[in-house]
Amino acid sequence: AQSVTQPDIHITVSEGASLELRCNYSYGATPYLFWYVQSPGQGLQLLLKYFSGDTLVQGIKGFEAEFKRSQSSFNPRKPSVHWSDAAEYFCAVGASGSQGNLIFGKGTKLSVKP
């Protein structure tokens, strides 16, 4: 069965430092992998997604991620974090079959130090 686990509940990085968010995915034959970002008081916005094709994906807010099938990973990276990146980040996996529902991780809250 599909599942996701976010190992980091809270991350604090200094502004200008690099960032990598982590998620452990379990998926079926075809991965439908997502990252969403939720800024304080806001709804969820798609950060990145991977379905097929080029394994290096460019997202919003300067994030990119590489799908690595051997590691079941799709971790967003950003070389230099900005204060506006402070938010909560959720990974999600698409469920198999015709339902198309997403299963979400519990979230990683990112704080950015000046």
Added chain:
Amino acid sequence: DADVTQTPRNRITKTGKRIMLECSQTKGHDRMYWYRQDPGLGLRLIYYSFDVKDINKGEISDGYSVSRQAQAKFSLSLESAIPNQTALYFCATSDPERRQGNTGELFFGEGSRLTVL
């Protein structure tokens, strides 16, 4: 205007009251969802609907009901609200077809914060 609109955005109510959260969308999507977000628990699926005549329970449907009044409208009801239903509720939509390039991405509303006293 937002593609997925939720009303109300904030609501405070008392235990035992009936509450309805409404969602409307202009994306033309057939599939609509209600999720609940609690701190440290992520998003959990309450109900989902693939079309007007198709309603399905999600992971945590107890204490909730839904109505799909039209393709564009999906309402969530709490018949008798209790304090542990205090949460942030999200409506979402998706395109039904998993065509090439369409991954079943969810499009979210801005959320409805419900407080039950």
